Amino acid sequence: MDALANLSNGLMSALSLEMLLVCFIGVLVGQVTGVLPGIGPTGAMAILLPLSFGMDPGAGLIMLAGIYYGSMYGGSITSILVNLPGEAASLVTTLDGYKMARKGRAGAALSIAAIGSWVAGTLAIVGLMFFAPILANAALAFGAPEFFALGLFGLIVLSNLTGGSFGKSFLMVIIGLMISTVGVDLVTGEDRLTFGVMELSKGFDLVPVVMGLFGLAEIFSVALTPYTSSNMIKVKMKEMYPNKQETKRSIWPILRGTLVGFPMGLLPGPAGFMSTLISYRLEKKMSRHPEEFGKGAIEGVAGPESANNAASTSAMIPFLALGFPFSPPTALLLGGLLVHGITPGPMFISQHGDLFWLVVASMYIGNVMLLILNLPLVGVFASLTKVPIKILMPTITGIMFIGAYSINNSIFDLWIMLVFGLVGFIMKYCDYEPAPLVVGLVLGAVFEEGLRQGLIMTEGNFLMFFERPITATLLGIAIVIVLWNIFKKALPFKKASASNEQEEKEEDITIKTS
Secondary structure, eight states: OHHHHHHHHHHHHHTSHHHHHHHHHHHHHHHHHHHSTTTHHHHHHHHHGGGGTTSOHHHHHHHHHHHHHHHHHHHHHHHHHTSOOSSGGGTTHHHHHHHHHHTTOHHHHHHHHHHHHHHHHHHHHHHHHHHHHHHHHHHTTOOHHHHHHHHHHHHHHGGGTTSSOHHHHHHHHHHHHHHHTOEEOTTTOOEESOTTOGGGGGOOOHHHHHIIIIIIHHHHHHHHSOOOOOOOOOOOGGGSSOOHHHHHHHHHHHHHHHHHHHHHHTSSSOHHHHHHHHHHHHHHHHOSOGGGTTSOOTHHHHHHHHHHHHHHHHTHHHHHHHOOOOSHHHHHHHHHHHHTTOOOSTTHHHHSHHHHHHHHHHHHHHHHHHHHHHTTOHHHHHGGGGSOHHHHHHHHHHHHHHHHHHHHTOHHHHHHHHHHHHHHHHHHHTTOOSHHHHHHHHHHHHHHHHHHHHHHHTTTOGGGGGGSHHHHHHHHHHHHHHHHHHHGGGSTTHHHHHHHHHHHHHHHHHHHHO
């Protein structure tokens, strides 16, 4: 009952004119971001992050969160109408969505994608409402050694945040840790790794680093390899809604997609994309007509679209309850809160309960807004793919530089953003993901502070960390993960996994050629 009472209070605040406006701006920008290939939710959040600085913390978080889950809706539009996914999680939707559009059922596919996204997002918010406080309360018993173990566990687990090479990702985490040590030592008060540059004594601000790695690097990439507009299938209003048979066939895939996506969001890695693949495979196995998949099966749209929206919402649980950004967009949300002096984690819900319930309530409202936006304005959003790159990219770049300067009114922050933008572009070109570097930068302070305070508590005896059950469990799991990733290639199961790898390659080829 407390949860319902708190939600009611959150809804009262979320229904104010200011909060409704920022929520609408967030979901609208997210919708547009999902439509435009190349930018992605992370890039859009990095670009607009400075706009949240002058806002109330609640308004800023609502806007950024709206961009995050709003982009999941928009990506399905171009996947279905143009066979061009706006973001990675919508890639699977092209397999059957575009085929339905070619058969004259584009409206039905778009409606089911929007309805499935709304149902999954709403159910996932219910899960967020009940699970996040429970997880946060359990973490209140943590002391310095537990926070060190949690930080180490997070660094190792989140090193594979994007699902790529563990070695490359772990290298990025180490670099992020090194960057986090720049500035004044909290214990001795001496400068570390500043090389006489006074501006570095406060360390690297997370915001210009993130804006450079994600936003500016993405702009460089898109500007050098611009996409070309495709012929868009037009949708008539009278064809916008599914028939009875399509609706009936979509009900269970939507629910199953929600059940697949919700737990995936609780895990580090590309949860949205992975949940769509799992959902698609599940629907194909459970379908009475598996031969229709890849040729225009409505289940191939309903399940994956529901899964990626459920995953994007449930990713807010570890972010708000533990302070762990399990996806690149939630790392951006973390930056938005840190600017306002608010740190997500075990104390977040108890200290900022009004903010937590405001965000939860706004997500209910945002999902309704997205459903209303998606159904009648599909053609308008899809036409955004025809905006010339030469107009779009300079406009976004100007907004980014103005925003980065406005943080501290510092030219130095612009140089940081520019340097990390070039670094991010080179990393992308060399197939290194920037998200693990941000994880190292964010969790580095937690890791270092927990270790040093823990060693003070134990008088320098690190083995005493293993006498604490939670600390020993987290450290044990972290060690197992590292050893597994080191030795798994040498284990005698390569032959068994070869067929799976071949199957995945064949599926990738199918996706690319569809």
